[in-house]
Amino acid sequence: MRDTSLRSTSRFVCTGGSTTRMENFAKFVLKELSASGLQLDLPTAVENLCRTDRYVMYKVGPVLSVNHGIGMPSLSTVLNEVIKLLRYAGCTDVVFIRLGTSGGVGVEPGTVVIADEAVNHEFRPVYQLPVVGQLRSWPTPLSGEVVEGLKSCCLPEDGYDVVINKTMATDDFYEGQARLDGAFCDYTEEDKLAYLKEAYDNGVRNIDKEATCLAAMVNRANFKAGVACVALLNRLEGDDYTASPETSRIWEQRPPVLVVRYILKRLREMQGQ
Numbered sequence: 001m002r003d004t005s006l007r008s009t010s011r012f013v014c015t016g017g018s019t020t021r022m023e024n025f026a027k028f029v030l031k032e033l034s035a036s037g038l039q040l041d042l043p044t045a046v047e048n049l050c051r052t053d054r055y056v057m058y059k060v061g062p063v064l065s066v067n068h069g070i071g072m073p074s075l076s077t078v079l080n081e082v083i084k085l086l087r088y089a090g091c092t093d094v095v096f097i098r099l100g101t102s103g104g105v106g107v108e109p110g111t112v113v114i115a116d117e118a119v120n121h122e123f124r125p126v127y128q129l130p131v132v133g134q135l136r137s138w139p140t141p142l143s144g145e146v147v148e149g150l151k152s153c154c155l156p157e158d159g160y161d162v163v164i165n166k167t168m169a170t171d172d173f174y175e176g177q178a179r180l181d182g183a184f185c186d187y188t189e190e191d192k193l194a195y196l197k198e199a200y201d202n203g204v205r206n207i208d209k210e211a212t213c214l215a216a217m218v219n220r221a222n223f224k225a226g227v228a229c230v231a232l233l234n235r236l237e238g239d240d241y242t243a244s245p246e247t248s249r250i251w252e253q254r255p256p257v258l259v260v261r262y263i264l265k266r267l268r269e270m271q272g273q
């Protein structure tokens with residue numbers, strides 16, 4: 001990645017899976033920050049700062065919008081790069097927020113889940129990675145301040161549910177998330193439902209493939225992390241998306257809107273407004 005002008009102004013790193021979504025997010029941030037009346041050094045248009053075609057990164061004033069691809073290996077790669085950039089740029093007090101999509105567990109499709117804890121497949125708040133041949137574990141704390149901040153930006157007139165609960169991160173979309181409709185499946189619907197109900201009973205309300213890795217790595221770097229994902233379906237009712245592409249697009253806008261409100265609120269506080 002080419003670091004043109006990170007400087008110490010980067011305060012928020014927003015990340016989600018797809019390149020297009022994060023380009024659109026950057027454009028949305030630019031529009032909202034430009035209209036905010038805040039004293040900010042903003043570009044006139046968004047520019048992708050990455051040389052690779054695997055990732056995109058846009059800097060919009062104090063916000064970096066970066067995609068992370070699918071799953072923890074892809075996420076951990078980009079987080080290493082971004083954390084190094086932030087260190088070289090002397091950035092402190094940075095908040096990382098993953099905004100994305102997920103599979104809901106016992107929630108209405110379209111619900112936004114703000115994670116208060118990121119847990120693994122055993123519902124434990126740990127992220128594990130073999131390092132020089134030894135399996136290592138790290139805790140996966142999410143920032144209470146970010147959780148509360150995001151919650152305070154939800155408005156009754158938004159007209160959709162927001163829940164604050166655990167997000168479970170898995171290493172796989174199909175068997176890892178107990179789906180029956182992958183290429184391989186040697187368990188029954190009963191096994192699947194028993195597992196998902198156990199997840200629900202342990203406080204899990206959605207499943208993604210990144211939350212634990214994000215929480216652990218951001219914590220190791222001494223920054224703060226949050227995760228706000230929309231649930232595209234309720235996994236207790238099925239494995240496949242049933243919402244129309246148009247409805248899904250509306251739902252996918254929910255985390256970005258919430259996160260931009262949070263960023264504006266924080267920037268206003270920082271500028272004493």
Ligand code: URA
Pocket residue numbers: 101102103104173177207208209232
């Ligand atoms: N992302 C996931 O990881 N799982 C889902 O079910 C939907 C989106």
